[in-house]
Amino acid sequence: MHTDLPYAADAEVSLSYDELEVLRRQFQREEEQGHVTTQTKFNYAWGLVKSPQREQQVRGVHLLQEIYRAEPSRRRECLYYLALGHYKMGNYEDAKKFNELLMEKEPANLQAQSLAALIDNGVAKEGYIGMAIAGGAAAIGTLLIAGLIRRAARRPE
Amino acid sequence: MVQTAASSSRTNQPGRIMEARGLSNFNFSTLGRAPLRLAMKQPVTSQDLGILESTPDLLQTPIPEADGVAKEISLLKGFNATIPSSEKGKARRRQVRNVQFDDENEGEDSSHRKLGMQARGMLTEGAHNDEEHGTHGRKRRGAKRGDALTASKILGKEELSRQRREILQDKENLHVRRRLAQAEIDEITRKINSLDLIRSQLEQDLLRIQEEDLELEDELRGVQERAEFEEQQQGSTATFQPSRRRKGPAFLPSEHDDLPHGVAFMTLASHNAPITALDISEPYGLLVSASQDESTRLWDLSSGEEIAFLRGHTGIVKCLQVEGNLCVSGGTDNTVRVWDLRAVEDEEEALNQSFVGSLASSPRFNAPSIPDAEEEDDTAVLVERPKPAAPARPRGCLRTLEGHTKTVSSIYFEDACLVSGASDKTIRQWDINTGQCVLTMDILWALSHAASQPAPSTSPRGSTFSIPGLPGASLLSAASNSFSFPSPPMADGSWDMYLDFVGGVQFWGYALVSGSGDGAVRMWDMRTGQAHRTLVGHTAPVTCVQFDELHIVSGSLDKTIRIWDLRTGGIAETLRFDYPVTSLQFDSRKVVSCAGESGIKVYNRTTMQMSTLVTNGHTQPVERLRYMDRYLVSGARDSTVKVWAI
Numbered sequence: 001m002h003t004d005l006p007y008a009a010d011a012e013v014s015l016s017y018d019e020l021e022v023l024r025r026q027f028q029r030e031e032e033q034g035h036v037t038t039q040t041k042f043n044y045a046w047g048l049v050k051s052p053q054r055e056q057q058v059r060g061v062h063l064l065q066e067i068y069r070a071e072p073s074r075r076r077e078c079l080y081y082l083a084l085g086h087y088k089m090g091n092y093e094d095a096k097k098f099n100e101l102l103m104e105k106e107p108a109n110l111q112a113q114s115l116a117a118l119i120d121n122g123v124a125k126e127g128y129i130g131m132a133i134a135g136g137a138a139a140i141g142t143l144l145i146a147g148l149i150r151r152a153a154r155r156p157e
Numbered sequence: 158m159v160q161t162a163a164s165s166s167r168t169n170q171p172g173r174i175m176e177a178r179g180l181s182n183f184n185f186s187t188l189g190r191a192p193l194r195l196a197m198k199q200p201v202t203s204q205d206l207g208i209l210e211s212t213p214d215l216l217q218t219p220i221p222e223a224d225g226v227a228k229e230i231s232l233l234k235g236f237n238a239t240i241p242s243s244e245k246g247k248a249r250r251r252q253v254r255n256v257q258f259d260d261e262n263e264g265e266d267s268s269h270r271k272l273g274m275q276a277r278g279m280l281t282e283g284a285h286n287d288e289e290h291g292t293h294g295r296k297r298r299g300a301k302r303g304d305a306l307t308a309s310k311i312l313g314k315e316e317l318s319r320q321r322r323e324i325l326q327d328k329e330n331l332h333v334r335r336r337l338a339q340a341e342i343d344e345i346t347r348k349i350n351s352l353d354l355i356r357s358q359l360e361q362d363l364l365r366i367q368e369e370d371l372e373l374e375d376e377l378r379g380v381q382e383r384a385e386f387e388e389q390q391q392g393s394t395a396t397f398q399p400s401r402r403r404k405g406p407a408f409l410p411s412e413h414d415d416l417p418h419g420v421a422f423m424t425l426a427s428h429n430a431p432i433t434a435l436d437i438s439e440p441y442g443l444l445v446s447a448s449q450d451e452s453t454r455l456w457d458l459s460s461g462e463e464i465a466f467l468r469g470h471t472g473i474v475k476c477l478q479v480e481g482n483l484c485v486s487g488g489t490d491n492t493v494r495v496w497d498l499r500a501v502e503d504e505e506e507a508l509n510q511s512f513v514g515s516l517a518s519s520p521r522f523n524a525p526s527i528p529d530a531e532e533e534d535d536t537a538v539l540v541e542r543p544k545p546a547a548p549a550r551p552r553g554c555l556r557t558l559e560g561h562t563k564t565v566s567s568i569y570f571e572d573a574c575l576v577s578g579a580s581d582k583t584i585r586q587w588d589i590n591t592g593q594c595v596l597t598m599d600i601l602w603a604l605s606h607a608a609s610q611p612a613p614s615t616s617p618r619g620s621t622f623s624i625p626g627l628p629g630a631s632l633l634s635a636a637s638n639s640f641s642f643p644s645p646p647m648a649d650g651s652w653d654m655y656l657d658f659v660g661g662v663q664f665w666g667y668a669l670v671s672g673s674g675d676g677a678v679r680m681w682d683m684r685t686g687q688a689h690r691t692l693v694g695h696t697a698p699v700t701c702v703q704f705d706e707l708h709i710v711s712g713s714l715d716k717t718i719r720i721w722d723l724r725t726g727g728i729a730e731t732l733r734f735d736y737p738v739t740s741l742q743f744d745s746r747k748v749v750s751c752a753g754e755s756g757i758k759v760y761n762r763t764t765m766q767m768s769t770l771v772t773n774g775h776t777q778p779v780e781r782l783r784y785m786d787r788y789l790v791s792g793a794r795d796s797t798v799k800v801w802a803i
Binding site for chain 1: 204205207208211212216231232233234235236239240242337341345
């Protein structure tokens, strides 16, 4: 079944502070009463994931994981949201794992495919940075060694 | 060069990140991530790690096909329908519909607002100018008085179409929210049901715990009795003779625990006619059984063999009690006999020896009517030999108590005191050691005495002095010489005339309880010989009675067992059966009864459930039973005695 999922770009757009406050209050109220409906939890989790602050993203992903554990019927959607959350936080490996699991179930899912592409881009970017650092470190290393050799070569003179 | 450097870095550098995450793969992306992390100064919180750690578990959990509400309304749809901004359209439309009264006086307070404030009691500027405001309101530009508000506003096509779209969207949202609410309700109902299930299971557990508690109470009392006994019996060698009321656990061989529960594991089939009475000394000890074939047999329960006959009674023995080695019986020959079971064994041995020794001159006397299954030589024995050649053979019957004028139908003894009830409508108290009748209690007298009392006293039931028991069981029938009551048919359709007026007796100290043929259960004081209380309830003769500290339990031919509260005399419980009840025994946890069927009925008092013992059981209605702890003995019309492990 084709599920109705948001594109990754939607996750970059955050809610206003007031809106998030309302969601948070709703969530807390239901928690006090004892039973939190899945929709409320998801609303709050999604709002948190969309926010730019990392702490809130972490909390959002945590709530999504709770939903994943508790509701078997919602798990497939949660795969996507978890992948999205991890992608935003920068955990590319986990994001990739969840997304791949989702794509196994729904190969034709457009959002999943676009998210897969984004994750690959992210991994590649980090790889470039890594290469740059490694290259820089190597360069500095060679300079140092050259300097040492030159010093050693000068001494005997 | 970069590549070699890269390869070297791959093998040489154990990144801090790798240590933190325990990863085995290390590539450029993780290397690139490190400076990013350091730059942003991300504290690695426990939540962070928690999320990361739970990932592999989550990946393992199965993902079922989404169905039900999850299929209809995705989370995102629900999100968009329930977030506060979904209400915005409605608010906007309402604002659009807000009509401005005075376009030219927008700066000032509108008159309506002023009215509202005045109604609330707040001062407004120019409050004294009511009149002016009234006229002021009339001068609305472009609108005459009496025109509806809608006429003053023109919305425009674009606005209208936008509103239409928004309304449809809102309707969708409402549908989504309704669906979500229904789904939650279903979910909660399901949870409530499962919690209910758990609760009912816990309640059953509670009942079981209560039962065990009662059992432990009994055990405790038994242990205390034994402790007292052992304290007292420092020097003497008397064996522990617990009273019949002992409730604690009996000493059973260990193999008894291995026996299957609720199954008759031993059958003793020597009698030729329905069993009329039985009793045991202890589990796996001695059993005495009597039947309509006028024989009373002694059995060894550990081997299942018949040891001896109890010779002495003429006629059928109707009631028995065995305590240790002492046995007491009453029968249709109007006598009560006291037996020493060891002596009975010896007597049998002596008889057998002399029989075996000399066939022709076997000294058998006093027993012309007993059909001895062992003997083969009828003719030789029937001839009375007047002279016993051998020395006096041991006599099993110690004493014969005579005094009743009719069949002795129920009996109970404790220590030296014995009480017997007979069909001559009297209950006699005897001293076993002397053999004398100490007291005679006349039920007839109690009946007539009760009836002749003039006014109804403060009887709590309000029921006055109707003759207790059977309706129309008038004094007449009670006074008549012979008492007989047709018993309702049993499970196999058989029935007979019930002739025993006193169905059961039991006493403790000076308190005696009797159940009689007029359906009344009477409580007597043996010091005075008066019945001080009569429990009315049964509508047919009472066949069996037992009491303990709290309750009296009586069974009767009216197919019920009634449990009476000892203190108040009121009925605590009534158990109904399909056939007449002939025998019962109870303790704090159960009531075991013979209720006219081949199966033995066991009623659990804590769970209020009735069960039946049928496995390997009798083929005809059970008549008598007796149990001790987990060892039960039953006798039935099929002439067999069966032993059960319960």
